[in-house]
Amino acid sequence: MNSEPWPPALEPLAFTDPWEYELAFPGDPRGPGIARMTLRAVLAAHGVPELVERAELLTSELTTNSVRHAKGSASVRMRWVHPVLRVSVSDTAPYLPAALRSRAPDTGLSVCSTTGRPGSSHSSPRHAHSG
Secondary structure: OOOOOOOOOOOOOOOOOOEEEEEEEOOOOOHHHHHHHHHHHHHHHOOOHHHHHHHHHHHHHHHHHHHHHHOOOEEEEEEEEOOEEEEEEEEOOOOOOHHHHOOOOOOHHHHHHHHOOOOOOOOOOOOEEEO
């Protein structure tokens, strides 16, 4: 008789191993809160709670902008390549709204520019921001 457990126990990833998670959500005002909760859970599970506060602020601003301006579905991607966490938000809008293109001081993108890595926000055909 085989005494090995089935299924075999999985080993967690090492702290320095890369990982990536993605959450898709509809253009719904609850989306940013769900994205923040997911981000906190992922970072806690991977042992990097010191990144939660800054990453949560960036995620909140970017997802709120997406829900407010894109009027469609969006996604949040968290990617860890030790020692860098990259959080990206993509939505279905074909362009950045005028207020975001000008980086007006009262926009979430402005917060991301001062809180995240300088020059870390961008736009692509599938409107995306990162911090």
